[in-house]
Amino acid sequence: DAKTTQPNSMESNEEEPVHLPCNHSTISGTDYIHWYRQLPSQGPEYVIHGLTSNVNNRMASLAIAEDRKSSTLILHRATLRDAAVYYCILRKTGANNLFFGTGTRLTVIP
Amino acid sequence: GAGVSQTPSNKVTEKGKYVELRCDPISGHTALYWYRQSLGQGPEFLIYFQGTGAADDSGLPNDRFFAVRPEGSVSTLKIQRTERGDSAVYLCASSAWDMLTVGGGQNEQFFGPGTRLTVL
Numbered sequence: 001d002a003k004t005t006q007p008n009s010m011e012s013n014e015e016e017p018v019h020l021p022c023n024h025s026t027i028s029g030t031d032y033i034h035w036y037r038q039l040p041s042q043g044p045e046y047v048i049h050g051l052t053s054n055v056n057n058r059m060a061s062l063a064i065a066e067d068r069k070s071s072t073l074i075l076h077r078a079t080l081r082d083a084a085v086y087y088c089i090l091r092k093t094g095a096n097n098l099f100f101g102t103g104t105r106l107t108v109i110p
Numbered sequence: 111g112a113g114v115s116q117t118p119s120n121k122v123t124e125k126g127k128y129v130e131l132r133c134d135p136i137s138g139h140t141a142l143y144w145y146r147q148s149l150g151q152g153p154e155f156l157i158y159f160q161g162t163g164a165a166d167d168s169g170l171p172n173d174r175f176f177a178v179r180p181e182g183s184v185s186t187l188k189i190q191r192t193e194r195g196d197s198a199v200y201l202c203a204s205s206a207w208d209m210l211t212v213g214g215g216q217n218e219q220f221f222g223p224g225t226r227l228t229v230l
Contacts, residue, residue, distance in 0.1 A: 096143070
């Protein structure tokens with residue numbers, strides 16, 4: 001599986017936007033970019049995914065670089081409930097499993 | 111609607127014992143996954159079921175680990191002769207099957223809360 005690189009941790013103030021970066025320089029043309037997050041003592045939950053174009057949903061936005069070698073998950077207004085570990089994952093078309101890595105631990109400061 | 115459920119939530123056992131961990135997926139989801147998460151790490155894939163059959167068991171660490179899904183819904187992960195290194199949170203996930211794409215496409219996986227296994 002192609003590898004992703006994320007910062008180990010980030011902090012954000014409550015009610016401010018958060019930009020979580022992910023580098024995936026070895027991404028292939030069939031790799032989708034997925035983001036999951038894991039709140040304390042819970043299983044991971046899906047956030048968003050995309051292939052080439054930027055994507056928006058009710059939880060977040062995903063900005064994908066033109067060369068697809070990096071992406072950024074954007075939380076438009078961080079809340080305390082957004083404190084979690086965020087995983088950036090490359091998933092090939094037809095792949096069954098998710099390869100999680102160690103993710104970015106986001107701390108939201110009140 | 112009901113999400114993925116896992117039982118028990120916690121399991122403490124002694125080294126060498128046999129354990130079974132249960133997963134109830136979301137109704138109608140044909141794909142089911144087991145992952146294992148050690149402290150401070152991300153989840154690691156163990157096995158994937160499509161219906162009743164194990165389509166990919168490449169993540170099972172050794173032959174002490176086995177999983178079944180006899181009727182295509184509930185799944186049981188079985189661990190024989192448990193070792194202290196098996197201590198982890200065992201996560202189950204399910205997803206709908208995308209008939210148009212090999213491997214189920216990019217459908218999101220819905221995770222259960224996990225079973226915390228402690229081997230003393």
